[in-house]
Amino acid sequence: MEAKEASNKKKYDRKRIKISSKRQITIPAKYYDALKIDKEMECIYTEGMLILLPIRNEKSEFAEEILKDLINQGYSGEELLKEFKRISRNVRPAVEKMIEEADNLAKKVAEDYVDYTADIFDQE
Structure with missing residues (x-):
């Protein structure tokens, strides 16, 4: 059971980066590669943190995936259009839920953050 609990924990990676004089x-x-970043990112400031999110044309990406899936399910013609419209209406609420989950994860990371500065410099 411990292995199952450990696999259910959310993992995150951490890296210190430098900021230029500009x-x-x-x-x-x-x-960069894992997020498939293109030319822009959205920068969100919340709870003393910056969150960087890749900007994508979600609408066309989701549309292509939805159409591909529906065609694989055998839809075509008017049936395909009707089902595509029905499913497309659910995309925005799903994306909003994903954003809410990301916000909750960011808050959790902030709560769990430990500042080791004092330990490093032997300050109490």
Whole structure:
């Protein structure tokens, strides 16, 4: 049971990055690649944290995935259009729920954050 509980825990990766004199940062390649970042990111400030989210054209990405799935299920013609419209209406609430879950995770990370500065510099 302990292994199952451990696998259910959310994992996050952490890396210290430098800020240039022009207030610029470099996103580590492994994060950049994993997030499939293009040319822009959304920057959110909340609870003393910055959250960077890749900007994507979600509408077209979701539309393509929805259409692909519906075609694989055998839909075509008017049936395909009707089912596509029905499912498309649910995309925005699903994205909003994902954003809410990301916000909750960010709050949890902030709550669990431990500042080791005093330990490093032998200050009490």
